Amino acid sequence: MAAAISIEGIGKRFRLYHERPDSLKERVIHFRVKAEELWALKHVSVDVAEGETLGLIGPNGSGKTTLLKIVAGILRPTEGRVTTRGRIAALLALAAGFHPELTGRENVYLNASILGLARREIDRRFDDIVAFAELEEFVDNQVKFYSSGMYVRLGFAVAVHVDPAILLVDEVLAVGDIAFQAKCLERIRAFQQEGRTIVFVTHAPDLVLRVCDRVVLLAHGAIVDEGEPRQVVRDFRRLMSRQSVAYGWDEGTKEIEIVSAEIFGPDGSGSEIFAPGDELVIQMDLKASTAVEDPIISFALHDENNTFVFGTNSGWRIGPIAFTEGKYRAQFVLRSLPFVEGRYYVTLGVHSRDSKRVYHLQEQRYAFDVIKGEENPGVLFIPVECKVERL
Amino acid sequence: MATSTYPPERAAPHPAPAPIVRTSEPPRFHLVGRIRELARTREILGNLVRKEVKVKYKSSVLGVAWSMLNPILYLAVFTLVFSVVLPASVPQFPVYLLSGLLAWNLFATSLSLASRSIVDNANLVTKVYFPREILPLASEGSALVDFALQGVVLAVFMAALRYSFVGANLLLLPLAMFALLVFTAALAFWVSALNVRYRDTQHLLGLALLAWFWLTPVVYPGGLVYRKLALGHHPWLFKLFLLNPMTDIVFGFQRALYAHVQPHGAAQAVLIPVSVGWLALVLGAVSVGSLVLLWLAWRTFFHLSGDFAEEL
Numbered sequence: 001m002a003a004a005i006s007i008e009g010i011g012k013r014f015r016l017y018h019e020r021p022d023s024l025k026e027r028v029i030h031f032r033v034k035a036e037e038l039w040a041l042k043h044v045s046v047d048v049a050e051g052e053t054l055g056l057i058g059p060n061g062s063g064k065t066t067l068l069k070i071v072a073g074i075l076r077p078t079e080g081r082v083t084t085r086g087r088i089a090a091l092l093a094l095a096a097g098f099h100p101e102l103t104g105r106e107n108v109y110l111n112a113s114i115l116g117l118a119r120r121e122i123d124r125r126f127d128d129i130v131a132f133a134e135l136e137e138f139v140d141n142q143v144k145f146y147s148s149g150m151y152v153r154l155g156f157a158v159a160v161h162v163d164p165a166i167l168l169v170d171e172v173l174a175v176g177d178i179a180f181q182a183k184c185l186e187r188i189r190a191f192q193q194e195g196r197t198i199v200f201v202t203h204a205p206d207l208v209l210r211v212c213d214r215v216v217l218l219a220h221g222a223i224v225d226e227g228e229p230r231q232v233v234r235d236f237r238r239l240m241s242r243q244s245v246a247y248g249w250d251e252g253t254k255e256i257e258i259v260s261a262e263i264f265g266p267d268g269s270g271s272e273i274f275a276p277g278d279e280l281v282i283q284m285d286l287k288a289s290t291a292v293e294d295p296i297i298s299f300a301l302h303d304e305n306n307t308f309v310f311g312t313n314s315g316w317r318i319g320p321i322a323f324t325e326g327k328y329r330a331q332f333v334l335r336s337l338p339f340v341e342g343r344y345y346v347t348l349g350v351h352s353r354d355s356k357r358v359y360h361l362q363e364q365r366y367a368f369d370v371i372k373g374e375e376n377p378g379v380l381f382i383p384v385e386c387k388v389e390r391l
Numbered sequence: 392m393a394t395s396t397y398p399p400e401r402a403a404p405h406p407a408p409a410p411i412v413r414t415s416e417p418p419r420f421h422l423v424g425r426i427r428e429l430a431r432t433r434e435i436l437g438n439l440v441r442k443e444v445k446v447k448y449k450s451s452v453l454g455v456a457w458s459m460l461n462p463i464l465y466l467a468v469f470t471l472v473f474s475v476v477l478p479a480s481v482p483q484f485p486v487y488l489l490s491g492l493l494a495w496n497l498f499a500t501s502l503s504l505a506s507r508s509i510v511d512n513a514n515l516v517t518k519v520y521f522p523r524e525i526l527p528l529a530s531e532g533s534a535l536v537d538f539a540l541q542g543v544v545l546a547v548f549m550a551a552l553r554y555s556f557v558g559a560n561l562l563l564l565p566l567a568m569f570a571l572l573v574f575t576a577a578l579a580f581w582v583s584a585l586n587v588r589y590r591d592t593q594h595l596l597g598l599a600l601l602a603w604f605w606l607t608p609v610v611y612p613g614g615l616v617y618r619k620l621a622l623g624h625h626p627w628l629f630k631l632f633l634l635n636p637m638t639d640i641v642f643g644f645q646r647a648l649y650a651h652v653q654p655h656g657a658a659q660a661v662l663i664p665v666s667v668g669w670l671a672l673v674l675g676a677v678s679v680g681s682l683v684l685l686w687l688a689w690r691t692f693f694h695l696s697g698d699f700a701e702e703l
Contacts, residue, residue: 014701023591069700070415073520076697082415092518099442101449106442113438114519116411142449 003047004085004166004197005071011079012041012066012221040066041221044080050165051195055212055229057202057236063221064201065170068092071199072168086165086197087116091156098151100144104135107143108158115162125161133157160187167191170201185211208233209371234273252360255292256323256350259285263346263368272368276340276381280368282332284348288323295323295359297330300347302364309344315353338381339370420693422686428522436525436532443504443533458540462492469610481612482656483649486554489545490648491609491641494567497538498575498637499600504530505579506586506593513703523696524689527579531572545648556650560667563674567643570678574636577685580692587695587702607637613645614652614660636677643674 016036041063048054056064069075071082072090098107108129112122130139133153138146146154159167169188188211191198200212208215208229215232217225217239225235264281265271274280282299300311314321314330345364351357417424429436448455466485473484481487508526509516516523548554586592608616620629632638645662646652652662 014698023589073413073415074517074700076416076418078418078697081417083412085412087411088413088520090518090520098514099446101446102442106445110438110442111519114435114515114521118434 002050002085003083004050004052005046005048005199006083007044007046007048007067007071007080008082009080010041010044010067010070010077010082011039012063012070012075013078014038014040039221041070041077044218044221044223046216046223046226048197048199050085050197051192053192053198053200053211053213055200055202055208055215055232056218057208057215057232058218058224059239061220062218064218066221067218068168068170068199068201084166087162088166088168089115089159089162089164090168090170091159092168092170098143098155101142103142104130104139104146104154108139108154111155111158112162115158115164117162125163129154129157129161132161156184156187160191164196166197166199168199168201230273234271250362250365252350252358254360255290256286256288256295256359258348258350258360258362259287259327261285261346261348261362261366263366274337274368274370276338276370276372276376277336277383278370280334280337282334282346282348284330286323286328286330286350288325288328290325292323292359294320294353296349296351296353296355298349298351299332300349302345302347304343309339311347320353336381336383337370340372340376340378340381341370343367343369416697418697420690422689425522425524425689425693429524429528432522432525435521436529439525439529440532440536443529444536447533455540458537459544461496461537462489462541462544465492473610480656480658481661482654483552483554485548486545486552487612487645487649487661488610489541489548490645491607493538493541493545494571494641494644495604495607495609495637496541497534497571498640499604500534500537501531501575501579502582502596502600503593504534506582506596508583509587509699510590510703517700517703523699524580524692527583527692528576530583531575531579534575556648560647560650562647563643563667563670564647566671566674566678567640567647570636570643570674570681571640573678573681573685574640577681577688580685580688584692584695587699603635603637606632606635607641609641612661613638613642613663617663618659633673636681639670639673639677643670646670 014037016038044063044067046054056067058064066075068090069092070077071084072088072092074090074092098111102110105126108126109119109122112125112129113119117125130136133150133156135150135154138150143151143154167188188198188200192211198211200208202208212229214227215229216223217232217236219239224239225232261282261284262270263272264283265274266279268281284297286297296313296315298311298313298315301309303309312332344367346366346368347361347363348365349361350359351361352359448457466488469488470484473481505527508530509523512526515521516526549556582592582596616632617629620626620632642663646667649662652664653660
């Protein structure tokens with residue numbers, strides 16, 4: 001099957017100006033302008049098969065939105081080329097190209113014609129568009145009198161009714177109210193079932209896991225990983241946590257040193273993504289360089305707002321211990337994660353009972369994510385057994 | 392962790408009768424490719440011209456009459472100045488003024504609309520693909536609509552004054568019009584692209600157009616300039632004057648529509664006393680020069696347009 005989108009060796013160079021003159025006057029005064037070149041994308045090649053839903057993820061500044069804009073034709077690549085088969089609708093921001101002075105009707109015609117529809121085709125779809133946007137009474141009012149909600153509804157209605165073979169979606173699901181998000185998602189699923197091609201840029205890993213067939217991970221303008229969503233999302237997490245290492249403190253007298261630490265999933269393998277109710281093991285390998293009397297090994301969990309959510313230590317759990325010179329292994333087994341959603345940072349420490357002497361502290365060096373499924377709404381997880389019996 | 396099996400199954404790929412295959416714009420400028428792309432998307436151009444015109448008259452009581460009012464107001468002011476304050480003895484002054492003013496207004500209106508065209512349509516440029524050339528061209532298109540309306544004003548005056556023009560001179564009109572359209576398009580590409588980066592372009596353009604207007608023989612008779620410069624001590628100054636393409640184009644329009652170099656009642660020549668053939672030659676040269684300029688301006692526009700979405 002021919003690829004719906006084929007991206008061949010795309011490179012995009014931007015010029016960054018240190019002090020860019022933004023008027024001709026300044027340009028004439030400072031005739032020479034220093035510009036630095038920045039490659040936002042370099043050697044990017046991906047094929048998207050017809051009917052496939054591809055997710056593009058990556059940290060901020062990784063070039064994923066730039067890539068989407070190049071596929072949409074809004075930005076021109078410096079190198080390489082993109083070939084697309086079929087009409088493209090891009091949901092880069094919803095109310096594309098509405099002119100406030102024109103009426104809703106005039107805007108629909110203008111917008112749809114730019115998206116590539118002939119006048120007759122728009123005539124045929126006009127009523128559907130207006131019905132979908134629920135704007136029957138206001139369609140002949142100037143758009144400047146619309147509320148922002150009406151604006152967004154009309155923009156979305158036009159984009160999904162131009163019958164695109166390829167839909168490009170950039171973070172739009174992050175804006176808008178919940179009812180609208182649900183409507184968007186429903187529409188995207190309908191598109192998938194109709195066998196249309198979708199490229200999806202997002203920060204939300206759970207959305208990627210739920211919607212995409214394949215995921216591409218971009219970092220610094222290059223493809224770092226590509227493949228099955230669950231595995232790529234895991235790599236993305238790892239990339240993100242590696243980036244946040246710099247924030248974690250690492251200090252202590254090192255009489256007892258945390259040589260390494262690991263977070264396990266329920267199956268005993270290293271993991272960073274958990275579901276509510278999963279078992280999680282924090283394991284630390286320690287090395288004592290001298291004998292230490294009554295050390296305390298502790299951990300603490302903080303959420304993304306840096307709220308301390310839970311913590312405990314070996315003193316409270318098992319009582320006093322004593323180390324002689326040598327290697328030790330400590331484990332905390334969290335039987336059932338009560339969190340339903342979010343990223344949690346793990347602080348590990350070894351210190352004296354009165355906490356006055358810190359042997360080794362690794363503050364928020366490790367992190368894991370909890371991703372909920374639809375079956376676990378709410379703010380915390382309660383293990384539930386469900387029974388239905390006939391009486 | 393529960394594994395999600397969504398989506399469970401897919402229908403056959405969406406049936407598309409004839410998929411529109413599009414390749415990203417190459418980094419190099421190809422004139423033929425661009426013209427083909429514009430031809431393919433000509434419907435958008437028509438719609439954008441319609442939009443420009445609609446937006447212009449949307450919130451005004453007089454609507455389309457505004458376009459006609461502009462030349463009438465000019466006419467009233469200049470008639471007052473030139474027949475009462477500074478008599479310059481141009482018989483049938485309305486016909487003389489309007490024939491040149493029409494061309495000038497097309498030029499000036501196109502450029503001032505074009506200078507803002509990319510910036511004002513930022514919400515289109517940053518969200519949808521279409522050839523960016525369409526925006527300055529739509530500015531010229533909507534100025535052409537004004538041109539047609541103002542042509543009606545001229546026709547009314549000609550009819551009212553029972554003005555007769557010489558048939559053969561009219562042949563200059565298509566040539567002058569061609570030169571005007573090409574020259575205007577070239578500058579429109581240039582100012583629209585420039586204004587994306589340097590936002591004061593539109594203000595400087597206003598000043599430049601004011602100076603340019605008075606350097607072009609729209610209001611005062613070209614014959615007068617000829618006498619003062621060409622027959623005076625500095626004939627090279629007249630050559631300089633003719634280097635202004637707008638002067639040549641306006642000469643063409645005036646010769647075609649006002650027609651009489653020295654009409655009855657004029658003490659001296661109103662238009663420059665040259666043959667129609669000479670004017671046609673000059674207009675031909677202006678056309679060729681404008682085509683070269685258009686190619687250059689288009690190339691610059693194309694290179695800058697790849698990053699418009701980022702600059703806005």
